[in-house]
Amino acid sequence: MAAGLPGDPVIGHGNFKYRINNNWCSGNPQEYPVKNCHEMVIDHTGKIYMTTDDTRNNIVIFNKDGKILGAWGHEYPGAHGLTLHDENGEEFLYIADYERHQVIKTRLDGTVVRSFEWPADAGVYGSQTEFKPTETAIAPNGDVVVADGYGKNYIIQYGQDGRVKKVFGGPEHLKNAHGIALDKRNKANPQWLVTSRADNKLKIFDLNGSVTGSVDLPGAYICRPVVHGNEVYFAVLISKLPWDSQSGFVLILNENNRPVSAPGGSSPIFKADGTLEPLYQTVQVFKHPHDVLVDRDGNIYVTQWNSGSVYPYRLERV
Amino acid sequence: MNHLLKVILVLLPGTVVSQSFRLAPPRIYVESRFFTDSVKVGFGFEMEGSSIFYKLEGKNNSNGFQHYTGPITVKHTSDLKAYAIHPDFWSSEMAGIHLTEAGQVLKNGTLTPAPDKQYPGSGARTLFDLKSGGDDLRDGKWIAFQGDTVIFDAVLNGKPKLRRVVISSMANFGSWVLPPREIYVQTRDAKGQWRNRARWTATATELADMQRLPGPWMKSLKLTASRTDAVRIRIVPFGKLPEEHPGAGNQAWLFLDEILFQ
Numbered sequence: 125m126a127a128g129l130p131g132d133p134v135i136g137h138g139n140f141k142y143r144i145n146n147n148w149c150s151g152n153p154q155e156y157p158v159k160n161c162h163e164m165v166i167d168h169t170g171k172i173y174m175t176t177d178d179t180r181n182n183i184v185i186f187n188k189d190g191k192i193l194g195a196w197g198h199e200y201p202g203a204h205g206l207t208l209h210d211e212n213g214e215e216f217l218y219i220a221d222y223e224r225h226q227v228i229k230t231r232l233d234g235t236v237v238r239s240f241e242w243p244a245d246a247g248v249y250g251s252q253t254e255f256k257p258t259e260t261a262i263a264p265n266g267d268v269v270v271a272d273g274y275g276k277n278y279i280i281q282y283g284q285d286g287r288v289k290k291v292f293g294g295p296e297h298l299k300n301a302h303g304i305a306l307d308k309r310n311k312a313n314p315q316w317l318v319t320s321r322a323d324n325k326l327k328i329f330d331l332n333g334s335v336t337g338s339v340d341l342p343g344a345y346i347c348r349p350v351v352h353g354n355e356v357y358f359a360v361l362i363s364k365l366p367w368d369s370q371s372g373f374v375l376i377l378n379e380n381n382r383p384v385s386a387p388g389g390s391s392p393i394f395k396a397d398g399t400l401e402p403l404y405q406t407v408q409v410f411k412h413p414h415d416v417l418v419d420r421d422g423n424i425y426v427t428q429w430n431s432g433s434v435y436p437y438r439l440e441r442v
Numbered sequence: 443m444n445h446l447l448k449v450i451l452v453l454l455p456g457t458v459v460s461q462s463f464r465l466a467p468p469r470i471y472v473e474s475r476f477f478t479d480s481v482k483v484g485f486g487f488e489m490e491g492s493s494i495f496y497k498l499e500g501k502n503n504s505n506g507f508q509h510y511t512g513p514i515t516v517k518h519t520s521d522l523k524a525y526a527i528h529p530d531f532w533s534s535e536m537a538g539i540h541l542t543e544a545g546q547v548l549k550n551g552t553l554t555p556a557p558d559k560q561y562p563g564s565g566a567r568t569l570f571d572l573k574s575g576g577d578d579l580r581d582g583k584w585i586a587f588q589g590d591t592v593i594f595d596a597v598l599n600g601k602p603k604l605r606r607v608v609i610s611s612m613a614n615f616g617s618w619v620l621p622p623r624e625i626y627v628q629t630r631d632a633k634g635q636w637r638n639r640a641r642w643t644a645t646a647t648e649l650a651d652m653q654r655l656p657g658p659w660m661k662s663l664k665l666t667a668s669r670t671d672a673v674r675i676r677i678v679p680f681g682k683l684p685e686e687h688p689g690a691g692n693q694a695w696l697f698l699d700e701i702l703f704q
Contacts, residue, residue, distance in 0.1 A: 133463055133530045133531060134530075144463065364577050365577040365578050365579075366577065366614060366616065366617055366656070368616060369577075371466070390486070390487070390488035390489065391488040391489065391490065393488055401488075404466070404469055404486070405466040406465060406466050406487060406488070406489040406492070406526075407463050407464075407465055407466065407489075407531055408463060408464045408465070408466050409463055
């Protein structure tokens with residue numbers, strides 16, 4: 125591990141400040157090449173899994189010190205969303221592949237368990253190619269819930285047998301529904317958090333699929349919500365158009381879904397009427413952050429899209 | 443930060459202080475890049491320990507960089523530049539904006555053909571509403587065309603002596619958006635005849651810059667001075683996207699937000 129040097133610059137605000145370690149990963153790009161690094165998850169042993177759309181190794185596995193432990197997968201050209209779920213003591217991965225128009229469930233070693241196909245009978249899709257899933261979350265009852273973030277912005281709920289049970293969201297409510305997470309912070313009332321990235325909003329749905337709330341995050345093109353402890357973390361891909369503006373940062377909301385820190389971004393400032401001033405990049409740490417993973421110590425691992433094929437960075441909490 | 447260090451930073455934007463990360467350029471807040479009497483400009487950089495320095499270059503403005511403490515009022519066509527500093531990071535690249543004073547406000551104007559349905563703006567009025575378009579090309583302040591030569595017929599207030607016409611467009615090669623390739627300006631004389639007053643054709647260097655440098659694009663055409671009540675401007679689009687573009691062979695989009703008469 126190439127640790128951040130003492131005195132390295134600190135970014136973030138309030139109780140969420142971080143030292144930047146952009147040399148966290150010691151991997152050899154010749155051995156483990158990456159293109160766009162999309163999402164990361166961590167298993168119960170502390171191994172970190174990451175999706176990249178480089179079909180020479182679609183899943184790259186790291187330890188927490190940034191050493192690459194291995195890789196697998198050559199058949200996922202649109203490997204994007206990555207979700208880990210413990211099912212009766214075994215952890216599984218769900219890979220949302222927008223090029224294959226599928227979500228693929230695998231074991232941690234890459235063995236395919238099953239796939240979840242385009243919702244042909246849902247009445248809202250005319251062809252398979254309209255379905256471009258970007259993210260998966262697992263419902264309390266084990267259903268597989270998929271965000272069609274690059275397609276038609278519907279949320280599709282499948283049974284574990286692959287049968288479509290429900291469709292909600294859609295273009296009426298969501299614009300670039302890039303990520304979804306089950307929010308269990310209120311144990312009595314779990315909800316879906318869905319990013320509506322292109323209009324800088326976090327949308328909240330109940331488990332029946334009805335909209336119950338919306339959080340305005342002007343300037344923040346949020347990728348997927350990551351609930352960790354009482355907070356929700358996001359990679360903010362950009363803070364201004366165009367989409368390749370290299371203006372991203374990380375954003376953290378507190379238990380009330382109110383921004384409290386934006387590492388690499390401007391201080392969250394609220395106007396007199398309670399609305400948030402537009403957020404923007406202040407330090408060019410990241411180009412296009414695409415996902416965050418938070419470990420038990422509160423460190424944040426950040427993957428990046430379209431950023432020169434860099435391995436993830438680590439923000440070390442101070 | 444001590445005074446000496448601050449002075450060095452002011453003199454040398456881009457100076458490394460101690461760490462390897464650079465600040466982003468400060469945000470510029472302005473209602474429009476076009477104005478008649480004056481325009482107020484502010485900068486944003488919400489980061490503890492940071493400062494902004496700015497410089498105004500234009501008519502009656504030739505001072506050096508000054509510490510920014512609050513919104514400033516600009517009364518003449520000017521280039522405004524600013525950068526941010528912080529003791530723990532490299533100072534930012536320069537943020538900049540060109541603010542253009544509009545001379546004549548039009549009485550009316552018509553456009554042929556109509557803008558594309560995806561980017562209708564407010565039709566011909568978009569070109570003389572003094573509202574500048576932003577980074578979001580769908581903000582309603584832009585109109586766009588794909589492949590068509592655009593003709594704008596302007597009716598002026600009275601019969602002013604026109605010296606210059608300024609066309610404001612956008613370049614974003616990755617998004618298929620490129621400025622015009624040629625512009626022709628005619629004015630109507632006392633007999634109702636159209637007279638050629640200015641013509642511009644992009645040079646090879648200008649064509650290359652359009653593809654290389656994204657952002658607002660402006661072209662100022664000096665006219666042979668004459669009094670007139672009407673101006674006809676013919677704007678020829680870039681044309682087909684070049685070979686190296688992923689959309690090669692398709693027509694580039696032409697975006698326009700304003701035409702100014704000075």
